[in-house]
Amino acid sequence: xxxxxxxxxxxxLDGFGTGEGLAFESPFGHAGERLHEWMFATRFxxxxxxxxxxxxxxxxxxxxxxxxxxxxxxxxxxxxxxxQTGPWTDLGTDEEWRGWWGENPPFHTPVFVLTxxxxxxxxxxxxxxxxxxxxxxxxxVAMAREAAGGRDVRIGGGPTMAxxxxxxGLVDTIHLVQVPIVLGRGARLWDGLEGLETDYDxxxxxxxxGVVHLTFTRRGDxx
Amino acid sequence: xxxxxxxxxxxxLDGFGTGEGLAFESPFGHAGERLHEWMFATRFxxxxxxxxxxxxxxxxxxxxxxxxxxxxxxxxxxxxxxxQTGPWTDLGTDEEWRGWWGENPPFHTPVFVLTxxxxxxxxxxxxxxxxxxxxxxxxxVAMAREAAGGRDVRIGGGPTMAxxxxxxGLVDTIHLVQVPIVLGRGARLWDGLEGLETDYDxxxxxxxxGVVHLTFTRRGDxx
Numbered sequence: 260x261x262x263x264x265x266x267x268x269x270x271x272l273d274g275f276g277t278g279e280g281l282a283f284e285s286p287f288g289h290a291g292e293r294l295h296e297w298m299f300a301t302r303f304x305x306x307x308x309x310x311x312x313x314x315x316x317x318x319x320x321x322x323x324x325x326x327x328x329x330x331x332x333x334x335x336x337x338x339x340x341x342x343q344t345g346p347w348t349d350l351g352t353d354e355e356w357r358g359w360w361g362e363n364p365p366f367h368t369p370v371f372v373l374t375x376x377x378x379x380x381x382x383x384x385x386x387x388x389x390x391x392x393x394x395x396x397x398x399x400v401a402m403a404r405e406a407a408g409g410r411d412v413r414i415g416g417g418p419t420m421a422x423x424x425x426x427x428g429l430v431d432t433i434h435l436v437q438v439p440i441v442l443g444r445g446a447r448l449w450d451g452l453e454g455l456e457t458d459y460d461x462x463x464x465x466x467x468x469g470v471v472h473l474t475f476t477r478r479g480d481x482x
Numbered sequence: 483x484x485x486x487x488x489x490x491x492x493x494x495l496d497g498f499g500t501g502e503g504l505a506f507e508s509p510f511g512h513a514g515e516r517l518h519e520w521m522f523a524t525r526f527x528x529x530x531x532x533x534x535x536x537x538x539x540x541x542x543x544x545x546x547x548x549x550x551x552x553x554x555x556x557x558x559x560x561x562x563x564x565x566q567t568g569p570w571t572d573l574g575t576d577e578e579w580r581g582w583w584g585e586n587p588p589f590h591t592p593v594f595v596l597t598x599x600x601x602x603x604x605x606x607x608x609x610x611x612x613x614x615x616x617x618x619x620x621x622x623v624a625m626a627r628e629a630a631g632g633r634d635v636r637i638g639g640g641p642t643m644a645x646x647x648x649x650x651g652l653v654d655t656i657h658l659v660q661v662p663i664v665l666g667r668g669a670r671l672w673d674g675l676e677g678l679e680t681d682y683d684x685x686x687x688x689x690x691x692g693v694v695h696l697t698f699t700r701r702g703d704x705x
Contacts, residue, residue: 272696273672274496439684439696443676449496453666461662465688473495473662 261331262411262431263400265421266324268448269294269436269470275445276418281342286359288445294438297470298322307365317466321434325365331407333366334399336420337374340389346376357381358389369406371399373420396420396427418448426451433459433475484554485634485654486623488644489547491671492517492659492693498668499641504565509582511668517661520693521545530588540689544657548588554630556589557622559643560597563612569599580604581612592629594622596643619643619650641671649674656682656698 270276271294278288287294298304302313303323313319337344341356349356358364367386374391381389394402403412414424424430435448459475466472493499494517501511510517521527525536526546536542560567564579572579581587590609597614604612617625626635637647647653658671682698689695 272497272678273670273675437686439679439686441672441675441678443672443674447496449664449666451666452496452664455495455664456662461692463660463662463688463692463694465686465694469684469686471686471688471694 261404261407261409263404263414263424263429264330264411265414265416265425265430265433265435267298267322267434267436268416268418268421269297269438270418270448271438271440271442271445273441273443274447274449275442276416276421276448277338278442278445281338283342286342290442290445293440297436297438297466297468300468314468316468317464317472318468318470321436321472324434325413326367329411330368330413331410332368332403333370333413333415334403334420334424335370335372335415336417337372338417338419339415340372347378350378355381357383363387369403370415371403371406373399396424396429400424400429418446422448422450422452425455428458431477433473435473435475437471437473439469484627484630484632486627486637486647486652487553487634488637488639488648488653488656488658490521490545490657490659491639491641491644492520492661493641493671494661494663494665494668496664496666497670497672498665499639499644499671500561501665501668504561506565509565513665513668516663520659520661520689520691523691537691539691540687540695541691541693544659544695547657548636549590552634553591553636554633555591555626556593556636556638557626557643557647558593558595558638559640560595561640561642562638563595570601573601578604580606586610592626593638594626594629596622619647619652623647623652641669645671645673645675648678651681654700656696658696658698660694660696662692 268276278290280288297318300314301319301322302315303319305313340358362383363385364383364387369388369390372389372391375393377393378391414421414430459477462474464472491499501513503511520541523537524542524545525538526542528536563581585606586608587606587610592611592613595612595614598616600616601614637644637653682700685697687695
């Protein structure tokens with residue numbers, strides 16, 4: 260049985276996964292790049308930017324799981340694909356929005372973008388195809404599992420959709436990265452998840468880089 | 483110069499330092515003992531209960547700093563001394579409330595209990611004297627510093643008063659213990675502390691027991 264996984268969602272000490280004021284020029288709002296500096300110091304993160312070097316320790320071990328062959332599809336919130344809300348205004352224009360990641364996004368699988376405003380799919384280089392679907396978490400997981408062909412499904416975030424999928428009991432493994440900053444405002448991952456530890460085994464592992472990797476593995480014999 | 487220190491305040495993953503529903507029979511509300519199990523597994527914590535044994539690793543290294551000779555006074559919120567609010571109803575009775583800690587509390591110094599309802603001081607065994615004062619955080623620190631005779635002042639909690647003293651810029655070093663549970667409700671330490679990391683160097687250290695020790699050391703040459 261394939262797993263439904265959350266990977267590499269960065270949160271502040273106070274649990275915010277994005278800041279306030281998301282916009283094209285500031286995809287994480289007032290948080291800026293601070294939630295993701297740990298990743299861009301790894302070999303995986305630097306490679307995404309076309310740069311050599313980077314650390315190959317515990318941070319990289321977690322970060323590069325994003326590229327594992329074991330993932331067959333991703334589900335992401337619209338807020339991860341684009342900071343726009345409401346009807347799409349770029350359809351059929353020369354400046355059609357194709358995500359933050361350039362022509363060869365780091366997914367290489369079908370990606371289901373949750374939106375109340377479906378639009379035609381977008382095929383990118385490297386195997387990534389963005390599909391835009393208006394679906395419940397349950398239906399989205401069923402759809403992604405089908406597309407994943409037996410491999411795992413990644414719940415890509417942002418934090419608001421991630422906590423909805425967790426609260427619905429749909430997620431088998433969760434990997435969060437706690438960054439030592441206090442954001443104060445934004446989208447908080449933990450809201451509505453009281454008692455999460457009763458369903459999961461939890462590990463906290465500190466990295467020399469200053470972040471803590473939190474992993475949750477669902478109890479029982481699923482998977 | 484003496485330090486103003488926070489030590490051994492336990493918080494959940496979502497930042498709550500106590501649960502909801504504080505009462506004489508449940509001093510931490512629905513959190514129960516879960517925030518403090520890590521401490522009662524240490525040599526220091528078992529010793530407080532009159533029990534032998536206990537771990538002597540990183541958890542104990544932090545826990546037993548509570549008994550360091552370097553602390554000369556504590557300031558605590560009324561909620562840490564008693565779950566009652568409003569005027570004291572036990573004054574002059576045979577059942578006068580003397581705190582949670584028995585006749586020889588683990589402070590051994592003057593302890594300033596912040597309350598809008600001052601009452602006569604209570605002298606306990608072992609050097610602890612509870613004083614009940616209606617004072618601002620600034621005035622309370624001045625009073626405690628005077629009483630500490632050059633030694634450090636501990637900000638004892640709970641989380642609500644701790645964050646007020648932190649927000650007022652009065653705290654030099656902070657030690658929190660993050661326990662892998664999601665409480666969902668209660669008193670949250672982080673509220674109002676946006677940008678805390680700009681004033682402090684932050685360390686996150688995972689213990690094999692499953693908790694993470696978070697330490698904040700104020701930048702600059704104070705102390």
